[in-house]
Amino acid sequence: MFKTGYRANNNVKECNQCGKCCIKYSNGRLTTAASQIDYWYDHKPEIYKYVKDGNIWFDPETGKQIELCPWLRKEPNQNKYTCEIYFDRPDDCKFYPSTLDEMVADDCEMIEEKDLANPKQGQKSLDIIMKDSRQEFEY
Ligand code: SF4
Ligand code: SF4
DSSP: OOOOOOOOTTOSOOOOOOOHHHHHHTTTOOOOOHHHHHHHHHHOHHHHTTEETTEEOBOTTTOOBOSSOTTEEEOTTSSOEEETTGGGOOHHHHHOOOOHHHHHHHTOTTOOHHHHHSHHHHHHHHHHHHHHHHSOOOO
């Protein structure tokens, strides 16, 4: 979510920060590695407090599942969003989007008509754009 980077062969646009993926998946549909949760526990208590039994995101006060990701911020006067914990975001956020089918289902704005016409090339372009975001992190 919120990827920018190299654009291959003019396929698959950069993320325009429309926020649709964050809004769709933040209500209990995001996961991350246990090692990242351990990292938050040790180094990012402000994030860890939204974790409950290894799941994200829960209200630290009520213990209830949060409807909308607490780290999603809307830019003033723009239809554009940012992530307040971008460099510490969950693994699912780092890996999204992973397939063209997922992008179509979510109406992701990175996709272009020509990607649908040539899905093999579209997927290749997506994988190149996402390479940095998907890299393994040592927690
Ligand atoms: S953690 Fe960041 S990237 Fe992930 S859903 Fe929330 S705002 Fe979006
Ligand atoms: S839906 Fe696609 S274009 Fe919109 S923020 Fe998510 S990754 Fe970016």
